[in-house]
Amino acid sequence: MNALAARRRHPAAIALLLMLALVVTGGLYAAFAPKPAAAAAVTADQVEQGKALFQSNCASCHGLNAEGNETEVGDLKAFGPSLVGSGAAAVHFQMETGRMPLASAGVQAPRVNKVKFEETEIEAIAAYVASLGPGPARPDEEWLDWEGQGDAGRGGTIYRSNCAMCHSSAAVGGALTRGKYAPTLAGVEEVHIYEAMLTGPQNMPVFNDMNLTPEDKRDVIAYVKQMQETGNPGGLGLGGYGPASEGMFAWIFGLGIMIGAAVWLGQKGA
Amino acid sequence: MSETTVSRPADGLRAGDVPVERRPSGAAKRVGGVAGWVDDRTGSAKGVNYLLRKVFPDHWSFMLGEVAMYSMIICLLTGAFLTFWFVPSMGQIEYQGSYIPMQGVIMSEAYASTLNISFDIKGGLLIRQIHHWAALMFIVSVSVHMMRVFFTGAFRKPRELNWVIGTVLALLAIVEGFAGYSLPDDLLSGTGLRAMQGFILTVPVIGSYIAYALFGADFPGELIIPRLYSAHVLLIPAILIALFTAHIILVAVQKHTQFPGPGRTNDNVVGYRVMPVYAAKAGGFFFIVFGLTALISAFVQINAVWVHGPYDPSAVTAGAQPDWYMWFSDGALRLLPGWIEFTLFGFTFSPNIALGSIVLLPLVYTVLGAYPFVERWITGDTREHHLLDRPRNAPVRTALGVAAISIYTVLALACVNDIIAIKMGLAINDLTIFFRIALFVLPVIMFWVTKRICLSLQRQDRDKVLHGRETGTIVRTPEGKFYERHEDLDEHTRWELVDFESHAPVQISPTVDANGVARKGAGKDRLRAALSHFYFKDRVEPVTPAELAAAHHDGHGHEEIEAGSSEHARIESGQH
Numbered sequence: 001m002n003a004l005a006a007r008r009r010h011p012a013a014i015a016l017l018l019m020l021a022l023v024v025t026g027g028l029y030a031a032f033a034p035k036p037a038a039a040a041a042v043t044a045d046q047v048e049q050g051k052a053l054f055q056s057n058c059a060s061c062h063g064l065n066a067e068g069n070e071t072e073v074g075d076l077k078a079f080g081p082s083l084v085g086s087g088a089a090a091v092h093f094q095m096e097t098g099r100m101p102l103a104s105a106g107v108q109a110p111r112v113n114k115v116k117f118e119e120t121e122i123e124a125i126a127a128y129v130a131s132l133g134p135g136p137a138r139p140d141e142e143w144l145d146w147e148g149q150g151d152a153g154r155g156g157t158i159y160r161s162n163c164a165m166c167h168s169s170a171a172v173g174g175a176l177t178r179g180k181y182a183p184t185l186a187g188v189e190e191v192h193i194y195e196a197m198l199t200g201p202q203n204m205p206v207f208n209d210m211n212l213t214p215e216d217k218r219d220v221i222a223y224v225k226q227m228q229e230t231g232n233p234g235g236l237g238l239g240g241y242g243p244a245s246e247g248m249f250a251w252i253f254g255l256g257i258m259i260g261a262a263v264w265l266g267q268k269g270a
Numbered sequence: 271m272s273e274t275t276v277s278r279p280a281d282g283l284r285a286g287d288v289p290v291e292r293r294p295s296g297a298a299k300r301v302g303g304v305a306g307w308v309d310d311r312t313g314s315a316k317g318v319n320y321l322l323r324k325v326f327p328d329h330w331s332f333m334l335g336e337v338a339m340y341s342m343i344i345c346l347l348t349g350a351f352l353t354f355w356f357v358p359s360m361g362q363i364e365y366q367g368s369y370i371p372m373q374g375v376i377m378s379e380a381y382a383s384t385l386n387i388s389f390d391i392k393g394g395l396l397i398r399q400i401h402h403w404a405a406l407m408f409i410v411s412v413s414v415h416m417m418r419v420f421f422t423g424a425f426r427k428p429r430e431l432n433w434v435i436g437t438v439l440a441l442l443a444i445v446e447g448f449a450g451y452s453l454p455d456d457l458l459s460g461t462g463l464r465a466m467q468g469f470i471l472t473v474p475v476i477g478s479y480i481a482y483a484l485f486g487a488d489f490p491g492e493l494i495i496p497r498l499y500s501a502h503v504l505l506i507p508a509i510l511i512a513l514f515t516a517h518i519i520l521v522a523v524q525k526h527t528q529f530p531g532p533g534r535t536n537d538n539v540v541g542y543r544v545m546p547v548y549a550a551k552a553g554g555f556f557f558i559v560f561g562l563t564a565l566i567s568a569f570v571q572i573n574a575v576w577v578h579g580p581y582d583p584s585a586v587t588a589g590a591q592p593d594w595y596m597w598f599s600d601g602a603l604r605l606l607p608g609w610i611e612f613t614l615f616g617f618t619f620s621p622n623i624a625l626g627s628i629v630l631l632p633l634v635y636t637v638l639g640a641y642p643f644v645e646r647w648i649t650g651d652t653r654e655h656h657l658l659d660r661p662r663n664a665p666v667r668t669a670l671g672v673a674a675i676s677i678y679t680v681l682a683l684a685c686v687n688d689i690i691a692i693k694m695g696l697a698i699n700d701l702t703i704f705f706r707i708a709l710f711v712l713p714v715i716m717f718w719v720t721k722r723i724c725l726s727l728q729r730q731d732r733d734k735v736l737h738g739r740e741t742g743t744i745v746r747t748p749e750g751k752f753y754e755r756h757e758d759l760d761e762h763t764r765w766e767l768v769d770f771e772s773h774a775p776v777q778i779s780p781t782v783d784a785n786g787v788a789r790k791g792a793g794k795d796r797l798r799a800a801l802s803h804f805y806f807k808d809r810v811e812p813v814t815p816a817e818l819a820a821a822h823h824d825g826h827g828h829e830e831i832e833a834g835s836s837e838h839a840r841i842e843s844g845q846h
Binding site for chain 1: 572578579
């Protein structure tokens, strides 16, 4: 202790302390920083196959090496973002919901029910994109098990303060600016809901694991799924648009049948 | 059975008949006994007799007000049921009812009890839905009833007062609706309450004080739900019922208006007596309205509060609209540009909100209430009117009404702009621009188109009266002439087409008196003359008997294809 105290003003001491602080900070960061989930066993073959598929199907917009591409012809601007760091989850979400490859230029890529690729092909492209740089990987099964482990009540609270302002409290979607929109969540698979939160496709913000933990995401999925399972206990749901469709219904059908009844009764003399 | 009985020649044959004495049946005697007992103690026979013998004219459009009345009664009945279980409290509890997605969520007792009514009280959801659908139908039918009264000129003397009462009723109805809509304390209604608080805050200078007084604290506080509850179940219904009673009594005292027709004059009412026909029809109609409302409520969901979740000031949902009767105000807010807000002497003034709320709401109902007086001032018509106008026979009034409805509709649709955008694949920004332009352009177009249609219909009526109905049968005479056979209208139909009056525009009186001195009130007269000119410059006169006789003499019931004599042309074009 004395020896250490005697050398505390040694010129090297400050450098040593600095080194120590850096090691500690770095070590703590490495220990606690969110890690991209390890990609499922990916073979070199898969990456090769994915690259080939990518170059023939995606490269026209995203560039031959997924570095992104912007072309301008007159007023038309085509923009394919760089996919370095997008991760397997983004590829999986975009392609499995039919959004990519983009069918036509528009304000945003719509969900298309007819998926254009086989599952194995999508896996391969995802593996290729994941190999370009670290990015969010596909979620573990554990985080999708909303039926077994999800807490819908908690998920609803998270949903209302984070999701409802765009997707609406009934999860039927809503309008954004300039023709863009938040799509409905009806019929969306749990894995895609999870991946959408994780990667923030199109206009959606990213809800990474620091914002919403995997448990939070699972609870949100549980809420959305539970709500959809309940359906409409009151009868026809009128699209879930609330007073908008109710008002129209009252004016068109409600008033229509009331006037019909009045005319019918008015014709009945004594 | 018509009220007017006509004496026929055959009646003379029965002059000496002794009428058979009808002996009352046992049941009638018993009823008579009870009625006599009641009359001896209350003296009610005279009033009941008056009511039961009252005559009401028959027309389907007269039943729109009945739909409103019955919807209100349905709301009262179902509302009483809902008060048995609803807890108007903002105390926080943890939900443990049977709706799984909300289990374990902390929420207000108001919201929890609404969920309980929906999921755990037998028949609760149906009653809630009947209550809400009936409320929407109440205000829909009040609005349509008002349109009927407006377009037929039923608001004219002596009914201006009742029109004003009706206007206040319509305003109270939307206040009552808004209060009820806010009670469940769900995310959607809480957002509406927040908007309402925002409206109040825009009142210059005292806005924040009023808001604090109403909410008892900063938004949302804990008092607003119990206070709205008192207003919704006690205060406003009491005023509604009182005014509604006055409304109905005035209808009975002033007698119901009727459309022009054979035998119908300004001094009689042709129709059915309350007992037995009208009572049976109106009573039956109550059950029809109740039945149809229950049918809708059984099959169509309304206000799914469980979807929205409990109110949380930090959360909001896309697609947030109030119930339809508040759309026009909300829509005005969506159309008003934000940059008109300004700061003066350290105070923020928000006309971008105030114009669409605390200005627009009273303005709409003031204009509505004032209209009969304005029209009477312009026409200078102080006579009583018990015969209705067919809307085409008051072209400018009808056109003004349609233009006003188009303004209201544009504002209302602007409120659902986000739903229109996603459903029709349009951009919300484009819709806003479109609605802003439409708000000013559409009423002008609608006014012009409606007025032209009315005038055309009037000319068509004239043509029909003068020349009969075109049969489409072309007749060739032996000489080779062709003409289309016209069929004369029967007198009943003809009467309906000619029984109206057409006002002449008021002439501008000289601005100076005989001595050349400026006359008092000349400016007012000039304004009145200008308005009168605006109202009545284009008009089509009803066919006079003389014109009819001339047409008959000339045309012999048919119209030569190439006729077009100068005399015809003059009659057809009406007198301008």
